[in-house]
Amino acid sequence: MPDIIETIVYRFEELSETARDKARAWYREGGFDDDWYDAVYEDFQRIAEILGLDLKTHAVRLMGGGTRQAPCIWFRGFWSQGDGACFETFYAYRKGAPGRIREYAPQDSELHRIADALQAVQRRNFYQLRAEASRRGHYYHEYCMGISVERDSPTYQDMTADAEEGVIEALRDLARWLYRQLEREYDYLSSDDVVDEAIIANGYTFTEAGQRFG
Known part of the structure; x- marks a missing residue:
């Protein structure tokens, strides 16, 4: 028995x-919950749109067997060297981004700085810069983003000397910003x-x- x-x-x-x-x-x-970071992702997607980023997407399988498109955002954290966040995107000038980002996030000086940096380098290139960021390698941090920058000039003008570095650093700074938001959210939820x-x-x-x- x-x-x-x-x-x-x-x-x-x-x-x-x-x-x-x-x-x-x-x-x-x-x-x-598996989706504890969804609110951070949603906020980041809105910020990306304001700054002129068109995030790439990838297919995610659903429980019922279908799929949905999710933004190409990845991270790993928060305790090991090499942890971080990255994303894949297309970037082009977005008119009024510095003002709009201040309306959306009035207290976030880092986002203001990133928007101003992109605006400044675009101004020097007549707002013709475009970029593409793709993830490379097996890690998840800002230096895993391979970023190419070009100038879409109808007269084939070259970029200014600082253009490529300026855009690349701004996008990597944005990835660092994203990682800090994820870390902050995790610390709060695990308190x-x-x-x-x-x-x-x-x-x-x-x-x-x-x-x-x-």
Whole structure:
């Protein structure tokens, strides 16, 4: 005959502080939603559009067997050397970008600086610069972006001497900015207060030692 084993389970708020730490560790390892970064991605897509970036997309398979198009944005973090974020995009001048980015993100001086840098280098090239960024290699950081810059001049004028470097550095700075937003979001979602709230809201139960039950 099967044995019946009784186990006393505890709600999170009933655990000792040591057991709570174990419960939090369990949640951080496996309790995060797969799409925790979606809000950051959505914000970045809006910012990219304002700055003149047309993000490339790739097919993502859905649970039902279909596919959807997702932006070519990747990251890895947040603890190892070489972690970072990158993206694939086409870039062309977008009129009014510095003013529009200040309306969208009035407190973000780094975004203002990036928009101003792109505006300045475009001005020196009569707003004819175009660029393409593609991911290369097996890592996910700003230097994994292969970026080509050209001037779409009807009279075949060359770029100014600083044009290529200016656009490349601005796009890489934007990748660095994105990584910082992802890191900030992760730190917030994995903070004790937010983790505690999520565990309690989901009604998870644990053993006295803080091991997830069931």
